[in-house]
Amino acid sequence: MVMEDDWDIKDPKEGKESPMPEIKIPPMAGVVLRGAAIVLTILIIFSVLFGSIFVSIGAGEVGVKFSQFGGVQEDELGEGLHIVPPWVSVTKYSVRSEMYTMSAKAAEGEVSGDDQINALTNEGLTLGLDISVRYRLVSEDASVVHTKLGTAYAEKIIRPTIKSVIREVVSGHTAMAIYGEQRELVATEMQVEMEKSLVGDGIIVEEVLLRNVQLPAKIADAIESKLQADQDAQRMIFVKQKEQLEAERRIIEANGIANATIVQATGEAEALRLINQELAKNPKLINYKYIQMLDGQEVQTIIVPSDQGIILDATT
Structure with missing residues (x-):
């Protein structure tokens, strides 16, 4: 006896079985497949009649479910694709800033x-x-x-x-x-x-x-006037500080010049003192310095005091 789920393929001319291998589906698998097909068909019918059963919740969103039989449900839908019954509607809310x-x-x-x-x-x-x-x-x-x-x-x-x-x-x-x-x-x-x-x-x-x-307009004008006065005061302080710094610079510069003059005068006085000291020791030193000064110059006549005698050897 052949079961309903067995497939027998025969040659219609000869009335004999085909040489192709016989494929058998277990009874339980057949029942599962038929059940899945029935459920899928029902879902498709409900989807066409009442709307889509698939709901996609985007990034930064949350879905609130409302059932026709129970009202708002507390379990919100997170991001991703969800399957909901046809009698449940979903409202999306942004949870971003x-x-x-x-x-x-x-x-x-x-x-x-x-x-x-x-x-x-x-x-x-x-x-x-x-x-x-x-x-x-x-x-x-x-x-x-x-x-x-x-x-x-x-x-x-x-x-x-x-x-x-x-x-x-x-x-x-x-x-x-x-x-x-x-x-x-x-x-x-x-x-x-x-x-x-x-x-x-x-x-x-x-x-x-x-x-x-x-x-208010009056307050704004008063604040603007105050700010302007503060700016003017700050500007005057800046000018005063600038002038004070310039005066200090000039004082420092004048002190520097005075100090340099004093140093120079002191040096010259000390030099004269040393020269006078040496002349006191050797009076003829001035004649020697004078001759050094004339060295290399084209001098034909020299006038000297009468009491100095001859300072050059004319016979040379």
């Missing part, structure tokens, strides 16, 4: 037009602030964000938090502190307060950039 900017320049911020933040200092002065906040979504909390806020979470929670924290922090400082040397410290304080407010919503604040501080 993002930047939210509020600026007075129309095309620079998240909102078109003048989106600068106005805040009051502890002096009652109104400052205009351009702010950039760098943040990221915690991948493990993406399902919570999806449930509470949805994909527009930046507008729903980050924007109002930025405005609230900025105004609160600015109210505790003076305009000059925010505008001047303490700007970085103020920005750090803003970052700490924002992170406290947003960490519970699955958002990490990485950095706050206080990019521009616009002062």
Whole structure:
């Protein structure tokens, strides 16, 4: 008796078996293959009717699953290719560092037009602030964000938090502190307060950039005048120091010339003293020096004092 899964190949003319070898598939393997084919067919039908069952999560993304029968699921999908049931939809969220900017320049911020933040200092002065906040979504909390806020979470929670924290922090400082040397410290304080407010919503604040501080017109003019006065004072100090250095240089130069003159005069006086000392010892030394001076010169007549006698031997 031949089983269903046995293949018998016969020659149709002769009614005999073909010389080709007989291939047999085990019964269990046949059952597995038929089952796999049925499952694949069902998956293809569901994919055509309800959408793709294959979901690809890109780099820097996380997928949040929503089941038609159970709502948002807590197990997020990481990077890579995933197979999900047809009744489950996947929403992708970026977990990379993002930047939210509020600026007075129309095309620079998240909102078109003048989106600068106005805040009051502890002096009652109104400052205009351009702010950039760098943040990221915690991948493990993406399902919570999806449930509470949805994909527009930046507008729903980050924007109002930025405005609230900025105004609160600015109210505790003076305009000059925010505008001047303490700007970085103020920005750090803003970052700490924002992170406290947003960490519970699955958002990490990485950095706050206080990019521009616009002062009231009167304060800005006063600061500019003060800076100009400081620059003029610094310039005068520089000129004074330059003149003082020049005066000191001239004094040093004059002292050098005076010292050189004194040294030269002292040397000449000492030379004259030595000459006088030698002349006192040998009065005729001057005649010898005189003759040395005339040596090599074309002299025909020499006039000498009458009391000196003949100083040259005319017979030579």
